[in-house]
Amino acid sequence: MKVQIKSSENTIEIETNENNPLVAFAKNSIFINAYCGGKGVCKKCIVKYITNPPQPTDKETEIFTKEEITDGYRLICLHKLKDNDYIEVFEAKPSFSKIINNICVDDDKNYIAIDIGTTTIAISLISNGKHKDTLNILNPQVSFGGDVITRIAYSNEFSKETLVSVLNSSITKAIKTLKLKHNINSIKEIVASANPTMIAFFLNQDPKSIGEYPYTPPFVGSLKTKWNDIDTYIPPIIGAFVGSDITAGLINMDIKKNFLFIDIGTNCEFILKYKDKIFAASVPGGPALEGGGIDYGTIAKDGAIESLEFDSTLKIKTINNKKPIGIAGSGLISAIALLRQFEIIDTSGRLLESWEIEDAPLQLINRIKKNGFLLDNNIFLTQNSIREFQLVKASLNAGLQLLLNKTDININKIDTIYLAGGFTKSLTKKELINSGLLTLDKEFIFLGNSSLNGSTQLFCKKNREFLENISKRISYIEIANENNFQELYLSNMDFK
Numbered sequence: 205m206k207v208q209i210k211s212s213e214n215t216i217e218i219e220t221n222e223n224n225p226l227v228a229f230a231k232n233s234i235f236i237n238a239y240c241g242g243k244g245v246c247k248k249c250i251v252k253y254i255t256n257p258p259q260p261t262d263k264e265t266e267i268f269t270k271e272e273i274t275d276g277y278r279l280i281c282l283h284k285l286k287d288n289d290y291i292e293v294f295e296a297k298p299s300f301s302k303i304i305n306n307i308c309v310d311d312d313k314n315y316i317a318i319d320i321g322t323t324t325i326a327i328s329l330i331s332n333g334k335h336k337d338t339l340n341i342l343n344p345q346v347s348f349g350g351d352v353i354t355r356i357a358y359s360n361e362f363s364k365e366t367l368v369s370v371l372n373s374s375i376t377k378a379i380k381t382l383k384l385k386h387n388i389n390s391i392k393e394i395v396a397s398a399n400p401t402m403i404a405f406f407l408n409q410d411p412k413s414i415g416e417y418p419y420t421p422p423f424v425g426s427l428k429t430k431w432n433d434i435d436t437y438i439p440p441i442i443g444a445f446v447g448s449d450i451t452a453g454l455i456n457m458d459i460k461k462n463f464l465f466i467d468i469g470t471n472c473e474f475i476l477k478y479k480d481k482i483f484a485a486s487v488p489g490g491p492a493l494e495g496g497g498i499d500y501g502t503i504a505k506d507g508a509i510e511s512l513e514f515d516s517t518l519k520i521k522t523i524n525n526k527k528p529i530g531i532a533g534s535g536l537i538s539a540i541a542l543l544r545q546f547e548i549i550d551t552s553g554r555l556l557e558s559w560e561i562e563d564a565p566l567q568l569i570n571r572i573k574k575n576g577f578l579l580d581n582n583i584f585l586t587q588n589s590i591r592e593f594q595l596v597k598a599s600l601n602a603g604l605q606l607l608l609n610k611t612d613i614n615i616n617k618i619d620t621i622y623l624a625g626g627f628t629k630s631l632t633k634k635e636l637i638n639s640g641l642l643t644l645d646k647e648f649i650f651l652g653n654s655s656l657n658g659s660t661q662l663f664c665k666k667n668r669e670f671l672e673n674i675s676k677r678i679s680y681i682e683i684a685n686e687n688n689f690q691e692l693y694l695s696n697m698d699f700k
């Protein structure tokens with residue numbers, strides 16, 4: 205079939221047999237926001253049909269006005285492509301950030317550090333021993349599934365090459381943008397950190413073994429290789445679900461302490477260090493805390509709601525104080541913590557109706573509407589988003605309990621908890637505890653994107669040697685497939 209696609213740059217005609225629009229678009233290098241991987245929950249994949257639009261679904265009549273429906277606005281993941289469709293798309297825009305990463309390089313050459321997240325990719329340029337810029341782009345593979353297991357299934361069933369090529373062309377384009385912006389000709393080396401599935405696609409390896417028992421990655425340990433003719437270093441991979449994104453983060457930790465490191469994302473990984481022993485484990489998380497899979501969710505960017513504060517009035521804080529555009533992972537945690545504090549969400553996770561609430565400020569009660577708790581003009585914390593959060597909370601706490609049981613380490617012996625993830629550093633310990641995400645009363649240190657921060661510090665010999673030595677001491681513990689994981693998972697679903 206033939207389909208015409210209009211973007212801000214041009215109109216192209218594609219010829220395709222693929223009726224999944226997200227996949228057809230991605231195969232033709234058109235990447236639109238699709239954080240939930242086509243599940244119909246993120247409401248980001250908005251397009252406008254220029255030719256006859258399909259019948260709107262119930263979801264679409266809920267989120268679009270009558271005029272918008274008549275004008276042809278739809279969520280494209282809810283429809284199939286038809287011959288002669290003519291559709292206007294709104295492509296995912298890259299964003300620059302000036303995060304000050306810690307750097308460790310041995311010379312003044314140009315380097316690239318990449319964190320290939322399942323949802324977003326961050327690419328930092330280092331030049332003359334300084335961090336120049338970071339470019340954040342959407343991982344174009346979201347069109348093929350929101351999590352690594354779905355993408356491995358797509359790769360097995362259809363085409364690994366498509367997943368490899370969309371990923372590599374996006375990263376190549378982003379590096380080119382950074383080079384042009386900063387007038388740089390050549391890159392001496394890349395450090396790329398990611399989970400083992402993303403690394404496999406990045407290096408054109410088959411990730412199949414990661415998705416099948418006994419769940420093994422294509423390689424363990426570190427790797428020096430070439431990517432597009434550029435020298436590339438991959439920090440050590442520990443197991444199928446504990447990758448170089450986790451080990452790179454170890455650079456930021458005080459290895460003399462007894463600590464627990466938790467990276468919360470689509471997958472939740474743990475590193476537990478006690479005396480001379482270091483263990484690693486992982487459990488599935490879900491995209492909720494990266495703003496995916498939740499209603500009105502967004503990645504952490506300008507305008508994303510990152511925290512709520514109630515002190516006689518409700519204050520909503522957004523990233524860089526911009527107009528609210530959606531809820532970031534930290535905003536979700538903060539909102540749930542506040543509503544739990546006033547028992548507006550009950551222990552089962554149900555958002556109560558106004559008349560059921562006994563003792564909460566009227567200002568908060570008045571924000572309870574049909575769609576959920578009103579955060580800002582047309583942005584709601586919905587019941588669905590609370591449920592998505594509960595899934596992450598349950599998985600994380602069940603995983604942690606199993607890890608502590610299996611290693612026979614008493615949590616009271618741990619000095620510090622390092623926390624990394626797609627949420628921002630604006631979170632407080634109180635919010636983490638009130639939301640039920642973590643119940644441990646310990647010192648918390650927020651690391652932000654520890655994978656990228658670690659990668660920018662791995663261009664020097666000293667740090668690389670340190671990391672290689674530490675990583676060899678890590679024992680991988682399988683917990684997600686333990687018999688009692690499911691039981692613990694269910695028992696951690698409710699709020700206490």
Ligand code: FES
Binds near residue numbers: 238239240242243244
């Ligand atoms: S990709 Fe369509 S709603 Fe998320």
